[in-house]
Amino acid sequence: IPHSRTVRCFCNKTEDRLLRPRALEKLEIIPASLSCPRMEIIATMKKTEKKRCLNPESAAIKNLLKEISRKNV
């Protein structure tokens, strides 16, 4: 029985900055789990294919999700 768990989160730092939905290739939402204790939201950008970690608690990101659920993307 391991007495400590390795934390394997994808994101180290997160951004609060707003993303334009049209610049998004993909948005990945990874709920908190045993391997990473916090929810992670990872945006892949269209042009650069770069991945950016977003802060799930930022108002801008919450609005982005709301916009997506309203299907205005």
Added chain:
Amino acid sequence: IPHSRTVRCFCNKTEDRLLRPRALEKLEIIPASLSCPRMEIIATMKKTEKKRCLNPESAAIKNLLKEISRKNV
């Protein structure tokens, strides 16, 4: 200049069924684009690692996204 575009969507059919957020490994949201004219929401399940296509217009899926944006996952 190509006069027709190949449509390359990941999903053929989508499900309206509710998913328990805790059963989710990952949720991928792919906005509509030139290669696929509709938004796609793909859930990867924890135990099976299977991918399931969700209907972005279903109330259950909208609620799932709302729940996530409220950070109750």
